[in-house]
Amino acid sequence: MNDRKYEIIEHLTAMLGASGVLHESGDCERYRRDWAGHELGAPLAVVRPKNTEEVAQVVGFCHEHRVCMVPQGGHTGLVKGALPDSRYPEVVISLERMTRIRHIDPLNFSMAVDSGCILEQVKRVAEEHDCFFPLSLGAQGSCQIGGNIATNAGGVNVLRYGMMRELVLGMEVVLPNGEIWNGMQALHKDNRGYNLQQLFLGSEGTLGIVTGAVLKLSPRPEQSQTALLALPSVEAAVRLYAQARRACSDLLSAFELIPRQCMELAFEASPQLSDPLDTAYPHYVLLELDATGPVDLAGMLEHLLEASMESEVVLDGVLASSGQQADQLWLIRESMVEGQLLRGEHLRTDVSVPISAISRCVEQATAAVSAIEPKATTIAYGHIGDGNLHINVLPPADMAKDQLSHLLGRLETAIFEVVDRCDGSISAEHGIGRSKQEALLARSSETELKLLAGIKAVFDPHHLMGAGRILPSTGEAS
Known part of the structure; x- marks a missing residue:
């Protein structure tokens, strides 16, 4: 060799x-x-x-x-x-x-970029032209647009703007044989038969390499309202979301469930943070409203909070009075992920269930984890508005490393079984890769696997690109 x-x-x-x-x-x-x-x-x-x-x-x-x-x-x-x-x-x-901004068209609300552009760079350039690229991730300072497309990235603004699948107008792809497919048209409507670019969105680099993209922009929000609200339960958070959708309509851009354990993890990771409320509560929701034009966002949010506190869905809360205070509230959401990393190896999941099943899923998953390992800590957080939960588990701190892998595997299996009972998905936004391949195959019908394998064979019959990701490799390894 x-x-x-x-x-x-x-x-x-x-x-x-x-x-x-x-x-x-x-x-x-x-x-x-x-x-x-x-x-x-x-x-x-x-x-x-x-x-x-x-x-x-x-x-x-x-x-x-x-x-x-x-x-x-x-x-x-x-x-x-x-x-x-x-x-x-x-x-x-x-x-x-490959970090070139190829073209931006504020009148068409579109931007053409190289796939190696960092998400944060794209967002900044859009704002310079009074536009907004809504994809928002904790990793936006290092993740690339090509990776966002390949994994069909989600993030906190999905409930209003959609996942990456809804944010791409066109793309350019190098196919596994070296040919270039140029689909870089900035069209908001195009109904010419099969939509090839949708095959590459979420394909995780197994069908081709995205080298360029035309992104769909939105008007830059002129005002924003951010609030951290305390709630007694996950069920209350789901009820609040339904109220917020009806009261705030499409101006609701983010609605994040945060359990108390995650608040504590955030404080561990970022000691400069302080608890926004005087009392600790079981659960919190971090929500944000954005608007352009003469909309009374503050009045809209005030009306929502009055109604939800009167019904005791919301127990307490704090409204950000400035952009800096809003950033501090969002830093809690970002830091809690870092806090989990500080605890060492642990189980991460990325599942989705119908919004109405979120509370039941969290309750049953927590019980399933406790039945296997009572000393483990289950933390369930995520994007309520699209049913995407991260049901993660911190194992006992004193567990031997040789036992840890086996335990995490058992816990993941148990959580996935709960998700199955809730008619959900084992992957909401992170993809399949290698980590979830076995779980995907076990839940896919023979017909579905045949179709997936057929698509792969058309683009990459020798299984040379991204071999062994999503589907097992059956090709010619060098």
């Missing part, structure tokens, strides 16, 4: 230059792990093309010589989908040097 490896590296270096190809173990180290600390194999090489044509050259070479490859974005995935494989060598194709 060594002779073949160095021959491949020589060819790739001839295409991209020395700065475009990394192959020494030290240089490749950061491409071996993701934000969550997962690490699998070592890449055959890491290539860093600067444009679509270079991506096509690399992919065409890999296709011709049957070299496996995996596209990689900002290392923020949570299902091990972009990590190089440990079973066979893969070329990692990093899009990190």
Whole structure:
């Protein structure tokens, strides 16, 4: 393999230059792990093309010589989908040097970008043109647009603006044989038969490499209202959401469930934070309203709070009186994820159920975890407005490492069984990757698997791109 490896590296270096190809173990180290600390194999090489044509050259070479490859974005995935494989060598194709804003059209509310653009950069450029790109994630300072598309990213604004699937007007993709499909039209309506770009949204780099995208923008909100509200239960949060949808209509942009345990985790991760309320409560909701134009947002929110407190759905709350105070409230939401990381290895899930089943799902999942390990801590938080829950479990602090993996596997199985009973999904926004492949296959019908395999075979019959992600690999590993 060594002779073949160095021959491949020589060819790739001839295409991209020395700065475009990394192959020494030290240089490749950061491409071996993701934000969550997962690490699998070592890449055959890491290539860093600067444009679509270079991506096509690399992919065409890999296709011709049957070299496996995996596209990689900002290392923020949570299902091990972009990590190089440990079973066979893969070329990692990093899009990190493709950061060009190609064009912005404020009249059409659209922006064309390279797929390596960082989400935060895209949001900032949109605002400079009095527009708004609504995708909002905790990882927006490092995640890339191509990765957002490949995983069909969600985030906190889904209930108003939709997932990434609703935020892309067009795209450009390098197919697994090196051909370029150019679908970079900035059309808000296009009904010409099969919608090819929707196949690539959520495909996790298994059908092609997204190199460019036309993004759908919205008017920049001129006013915003943010509130942190205390509630007695998850059921109360669901009832409050129904009230808020009716009272605030489509101006409700975010509605996040936060249990008390998550507040404590946020304070651990960010000691500068202080409790916004004088009393601790079992659950909280962080909600936000946004509007453009002469809308009385403050009056709308005040009316909602009066009605919900009168019915004792809401027990207490705080309204942000400035943008800085709103940022502090949102920092709680971001820091609680960091707080979980500080506790060490733990179970993360990303499930969805019908909104009306959220309370039942949380209750049954918590009971299922306690039955397996009474000393474990279950924390259920997430996006109430789209039914997306993160039912995570912190294991006992004194548990031996050799027991931990087995326990987390049992807990995940138990939680997924609860989700099944609620007619839900095991993946709401993180994707399948490698981590959830077994669970996906167990829940897919023979007809569904046949269709999925057929799509993969059309685009990548040799299973060279993203092999072993979503579906098992049956192709030709190098």
